[in-house]
Amino acid sequence: MLGAIFDRKNVPLxxxxxxxxxxxxxxxxxxGRCDPEAARAMAGPLAELxxxxxxxxxxxxxxxxxxxxxxxxxxxxxxxxHSNEGPSGLFGKAAAAGTRVVAAGALSLREDARHVPSLASxxxxxxxxxxxxxxxxxxxxxxxxxxxxxxxxxxxxLL
Numbered sequence: 001m002l003g004a005i006f007d008r009k010n011v012p013l014x015x016x017x018x019x020x021x022x023x024x025x026x027x028x029x030x031x032g033r034c035d036p037e038a039a040r041a042m043a044g045p046l047a048e049l050x051x052x053x054x055x056x057x058x059x060x061x062x063x064x065x066x067x068x069x070x071x072x073x074x075x076x077x078x079x080x081x082h083s084n085e086g087p088s089g090l091f092g093k094a095a096a097a098g099t100r101v102v103a104a105g106a107l108s109l110r111e112d113a114r115h116v117p118s119l120a121s122x123x124x125x126x127x128x129x130x131x132x133x134x135x136x137x138x139x140x141x142x143x144x145x146x147x148x149x150x151x152x153x154x155x156x157x158l159l
Contacts, residue, residue: 001079002063002071002090005034010081010105010125017130019052026138027055031071034060035037073097077137081125084105095119098103099143102133119143 001011011030028049030042039060050056063071072078078094081104091112094101098119100113103109105125113120121136123129 001028001032001081002031002068003032003033003058005030005038005042007035007038008082008084009038011038011042012045012071013127014079014081014124014130015042015049017127018043018054019049020127020131021134021138022052026134027057029057029059029071029075031057031059031063031067032128033062034058056088067095069097072099075099075133077094077102079130079134080104080106080109081130082109083125087143091120097148098143100137100140100143102130102137104130104133116146119146 001009001014003009003073005011015028028045028046034042046056046058048124062140063098072090072093075098079102080088081087081102083105088109091100091101091103091109095116101113101120103113103120110122113122121133122131123133138152
């Protein structure tokens with residue numbers, strides 16, 4: 001889970017779902033500035049996930065664009081479990097990098113996932129649904145990257 005970490009990203013729910021999935025060799029990277037309230041809320045579920053044998057890494061600071069891009073590329077799956085609507089830049093970064101996406105909650109994420117079904121899946125914002133989606137994602141091979149249009153094609157479309 002990357003970027004600014006607020007309660008709307010539902011880190012405790014994701015941690016509980018990952019723990020319930022009992023995924024072998026799983027881990028959770030949380031990288032980005034953490035809101036103090038969100039950090040308090042996720043402390044218990046992250047400790048439980050760690051106790052269950054998962055590797056948990058928290059990097060609580062603003063990431064550079066290069067660090068964010070590297071993190072998206074390095075992970076096996078980006079989990080976007082949003083309780084707010086709106087476009088996700090991380091979804092686009094993951095698609096461009098060929099990193100699988102498990103999306104949950106926001107209907108805007110459901111629409112994004114519908115456009116790249118080989119790369120992304122969407123489920124309701126629910127522990128059992130997330131658990132199943134993460135299990136399925138772990139069993140799949142890394143998808144093919146979805147590349148952004150070339151600069152010339154982008155400029156032509158804009159003009």
